Amino acid sequence: MSDKASTGISRRELLMMIGAMAGSATSYNAMASMGLVEESRFNGPPKLDGDPKGASVLILGAGIAGMVAAMELRNAGYKVKVLEYNSRAGGRNWSIRGGDVYTELGGATQHCEFDKGLYINPGPWRLPYNHHGILDYARRLGVRVEPFQQLNFNAYVHSTQAFGGKPQRYREIQTDYLGHVSELLSKVTQQGKLNEMVSKEDEASLLDSLRRIGALDRRYRYVPGRESSNRRGFQKPPGGGLDARPIYSKDLTGLSEILKSGLWRSIGAGWSTEFQSTIFEPVGGMGKIGEAFGRELADLIEYERKVVKVHQNRKGVEVTYVDPKTDGNPRTVTADYCLCTIPLSVLSQIDLNINPKMQAAINAVPYAAAIKIGLQFKRRFWEQDEHIYGGISYTDLPIGSIGYPNTDYFQPGKGVLLGGYMFGPNAMKFTAMPPEERVKKAVEYGAQIHAQYPQEFDNGVAVGWHRVPWTLGCFGTWTDELRAQHYDDLCQIDHRFLVAGEHASYIPGWQEGAVTSAIDAITRLHHKVINA
Amino acid sequence: MKKTYVKGLAAVLLMAVAGPVLADNAGPSMTDKPTEAASQMPLGEQVYTTTCQECHMPNAMGAEGAGRYPALAKNPKLAAKQYPMVMVVNGSKAMPSFARQLDADEIAAVVNYVRTHFGNNYKDKVTAAEVKAVLPKTGPYEGH
Structure with missing residues (x-):
């Protein structure tokens, strides 16, 4: 001292x-003004009483918002169909596991070579205890959860400018x-x-x-x-x-x-309500929730449908889609109503006939840069050498942080770290690199925190969200000014069309935003249908 | 490449905007220095390769998935120099504004770089002064 x-x-x-x-x-x-320190408004599944009299709803997007809406509307007696761009359910609720293949915009393809049971969550990775909505759907779908360690007293804080970089x-x-x-x-x-x-x-x-x-x-x-x-x-x-x-x-x-x-x-870093104990993660990867929804709604979801046009008239809504691989073979489906959960980054490029205020809102929200890098190592050296069991180390290096696996402690064999989690300019710079270069850089930087990196590194994958073909970004970056100008216009029902998703919530970038937005949207839609 | 104060502002801006996710970070990076190879590049190329090519791609051909990033290569919209300048400053739809991430010199350099590469061959240049004239004078985060 x-x-x-x-x-x-x-x-x-x-x-x-x-x-x-x-x-x-x-x-x-700043966070309180954005509602970020509020607990979830989720108050149980929506009570959609009354007979929809055979009304049909076409849902665009099989992410969390789309599938929450599909499940509840189906249960309430609606005819429901979901169109999804990908060939899997979940959207940003997604895990990449060994054997998975991912092709990003620009054509770079990564073949994940993780060992069996190891994974990386490119998108959400945490389920805070106070996000009651997403947790309730995980429970109802039978998804097992385990604790996620946010705060580990034995993990590191690191600055290249202090303590000789130690x-x-x-x-x-x-x-x-x-x-x-x-x-x-x-x-x-x-x-x-x-x-x-x-x-x-x-x-x-x-x-x-x-x-x-x-x-x-x-x-x-x-x-x-x-x-x-x-x-x-x-x-x-x-x-x-x-x-x-x-x-x-x-x-x-x-x-x-x-x-x-x-x-x-x-x-x-771990003190705000979303990071306080207890936080959960699905056993086997965040993608387990989307996969469970996909099984539950198997007969409602049509995959590999790229929506290019949504037009409504007095009688209903017409949605035109094409084959994402060829942009050919256009087909049109009709329904009484359309609930659209497509990210605004993509929706702003789709041919819509909606009121100008809603269109202006859809066009107003830029999408965030973010990147996650998963690194497989030959052994769990962070546990064996440094007694770090789960949690996160923070650094001023461009990688931002290193996340340790919160499962399978003390197991022999390989392990996967979150070797980088970046936003803003660093995320842009890393995403601008070819995937193998991102992984190489993450190993170089991480070696300044864990000297074992070069010796123990095995392989890695890197997902930069601006290169993800179906979102063109991580989440909608609202500001207070943008919200004041556009948020209410975005969330209105325009005749037969309305939107849901994290972008239509005050919990940006969190699955709870998608859940609460979907429930609010279908509750208002149901009220309209019943009173039509 | 970037001035520290600009980066500080960008970090504050992102903190305010991104909130939940950035609350995770230790703070603004202090080691975000260009690599040796990058520092030998002209400024416009540096900005392009570390920022623009994230979406518009290294060959400036853009890309298409569920939505698309427009090609900047051989793009006739670049004929009017104000168009790309205002795009970078204000953003458009999903594209963010770079008014706080890049300074006027960097914006001018990258606009001039794109307008003279990738099959574009426009002779007139954007100056930093012209960029400054369209940069927002004040903003909600200026006080930080």
Whole structure:
């Protein structure tokens, strides 16, 4: 621990701390304003009472939104048909497993060579406990789930600009940060500088809480000792027998060093509601949910249908589709109503006759760059050598993070890591590379965190979402301004046409957005049909 | 290649926009330096190969799946230099605006690069000053 940090607080350090706290408050407010810290509005399956009298609904897209709608409308007595571009169900609910073949826009084809049972989820990979809707459908479809570790105290936080580029354990950085901040606040409190903000009565409780939360000693100091070592780990941990006496951890990181490192940014990464325990994942890959929906709705879904035109008239809706492989063999199907879950990136290019406001909304939303890279290694060295069982390490390298598998712990044989998960400019840059180059770069960067990478690397796959043929992007990137201008127009029923999907939700990029959007859409549609 | 403050802004913008997913990230990358080969490229080519070709493809032929990315190669719409400039600044449909990810020099360079490559051969150039004139003056994230 640096003398400076234990003996006093510089004005600059205090300002930096306040800045750090204001920063997290700012992002909390930004997220709250987008509804992102709200729990799901899901309140059980929709109750679609009343007779639809044989009304038919054509659903475009067999992703989560389309299949939730198809299942519920079928159960309510509608005639339902689903048209899907791909030859599988699920959409972005998708796992790539050994033996799978994936061809992206531009023609690059990847053959996944993972071992049996190993997979990567290119799209969603987490089911937060408070996303009640998607979890309820997983349960109803008999999809088994297991815990997803978001926060692993023994995983790394890493900056190329700090600690000589050596990755630090989350547990140490988190403990040291909280320790120093608590000590500083204790000092200020004891010096009576909070007089106007904290009553005399509360002062004792505040000090007591700081001592416990900061792992401070009895004199409110963050120093080597039992309290700090119980949190950040011992230099020599307690054991049994003659040589059992523990040695306390002495190398507490100084406050200034932590602040300069920027690693405090990672401390709160798992604290927002979507990342709090408990989070789940389907056993065997996220794609298990889409696959289960596909089996349930096997007689409703028609695959390899590329929609090119949706026109409505007084009597119904006409949808024209072609064969995606040839763009030929146009066919037309009709229905009373059309629920369209096609991503706006694609829908904005389809011939529609809808009201101009809705069309403007469809045209207004850009789609995000994102990329995920799955890397198979010859052994689970992160467990065997570093005792990291699941969770995520964070880095300022372009790969952003490394995700460890949350299943099959201690198994011999190979294992698959999420070797990169990027957004924004880094995702664009990586997606612009050929797939094998993306994998090669992810191995090069990852080797700065795990030295075992070059020796143990086996093979990999990389999915850049701007190159995915059926979404042209990861998710709709709404801003507050775009929502104010277009969101309500997008979600209206236009005569016989309406949309659903994560893009028609305030939970962008999450499956819960697709579920709640679909339920809201079909509930309003049903009301219209019953009262027609 | 990018100025740090521009990148910082881009990161803040993406944080605000992407929210749930980006909350995962440790923070803006500090090591996003061009590779040695890239740094020897002219600026316009650097921007094209690290950004535009993600969707418009290395040969600028675009691609088609359920939807399509238009080809920039031999594209007569590039005849008016304002057209690609405004496209890059404002975005269009699924294409995002690059007004905060790229600076005026980079936008001018890449527009000029595309208009003189891939079978396009237009002599007139876009200047950084012309780009600045159409860049948004203020925005919701300027204060950060």
